[in-house]
Amino acid sequence: MTGFPGENQGVLAVLHYIDTGTKAHLNAHGPAGLPGMYTVEFVLAKPDARNAPENEFRFADQRRGDSHLAIAKPAVIIDIDPTEVLFHFQSPSSPALVFHGFPNDAGYLAKLKSDPFHASNRGESEKIASTAMRSLLSSLSAQLDIPLIIELVEVIEVATGTKGITFTAPFPVTGLAVNARENPNDRELRHTMALYREALNSNTPIYRFLCFYKIIETSINRWNRLDPQQKISLGPQRKGERIPAGASRVEMEQWLAALFHVNRNWDEGILGEIFIPEVRGKKITNIFENQLREIRHKVAHGSLDSGDFLLLDESEDRELVVKWLPFLRCAARRRMKNDFDTFLRYLGEDGVVVADPDE
DSSP states (O other): OOSOTTSEEEEEEOOOOOOTTTTGGGGGGTTTOOSEEEEEEEEEEOTTOOSSOTTOOOOGGGOOOOOSOBOSTTTSOOSSOOSOEEEEEEETTEEEEEEEEEEOTTSBEEEEEEOOEEESSHHHHHHHHHHHHHHHHHHHHHHHTOOOEEEEEEEEETTTOOEEEEEEOOOOOOOOOSOTTOOOOOHHHHHHHHHHHHHHHOOOHHHHHHHHHHHHHHHHHHHHTSOHHHHHHHGGGOTTOBOOOSSOHHHHHHHHHTTOOSSOOOOHHHHHHHSOTTTTTOBHHHHIIIIIHHHHHHHHTGGGTTSOOOOTTSHHHHHHHHHHHHHHHHHHHHHHHHHOTTTTTTBOTTSOBOSOTTO
16 A cells, blocks of 8 residues: 555556557557546445455445445335436536446445546546536435445546546554553643544545644644743744755655654655645744635635635545645644643654653
């Protein structure tokens, strides 16, 4: 597995044709795909339930899918027993699409697959279909008062048969490597740790963003309450709050070593997810005030203030939030470590674990 645990990742299976006659030209399409027809399939899941083992790659046809929406027997007793239901959807931001909804063996809506439609490449096809699907599921969820969760998205380029899936990268199995003497009596520390756990437990990127944002906001408010003399005395201890400029992989890995001490292999992909261009070389407070605050206002209460808000079902707006999550998680840990002596006190800035810091 690769990618930052808990965040969106993708796997692409590109077919390569060795037939020198009718199909060899399809190899020119490449992983990104060319303009043409695409189908997109969505596998649904119930909250806290998976359709496949956590660490296995499975495409849509190998997943059962599930939801609370009954559409066929034996979930509902009806005169007919449909093999699928059709959903026609069109919004101002997407073309008209037709989705075929298929039940699982228990009769509950499990998968939805689009009819082929034209897109300029694989990425655009996923954006078009995902925007439409989220809007459709939001409408059904609001009317029926049930959760409708997308567990996996699969994009197929019709011309080549190449498949790509988007899913949430699983967390690694982790040993109990903590300091037994930790005793978080500070109410703010308990509050921030609860927010951190809420973020990791959530499968909703919008909620995760707000939790990590609130941790940093709480930290800044805590710092602002201190008098000038206290700030002077604590100032030198606030290490690592300027983000590496990204020129050196060693520098980036060292910054992360002070925050994570188990099951972390920082490959180029993960480093790119965390150290996005918008944060390199800047201080966390600067990033918070000049970039994150505006996004948070649009997510949380833009319609109550300026009226500028994010449409959370739109792919572009959702991607804006998702892009920030890996960095936000790390920035929250950095502020927590600097604010509270008891949080990760056994983990040195060089990543070396001290068995008992008090000895």
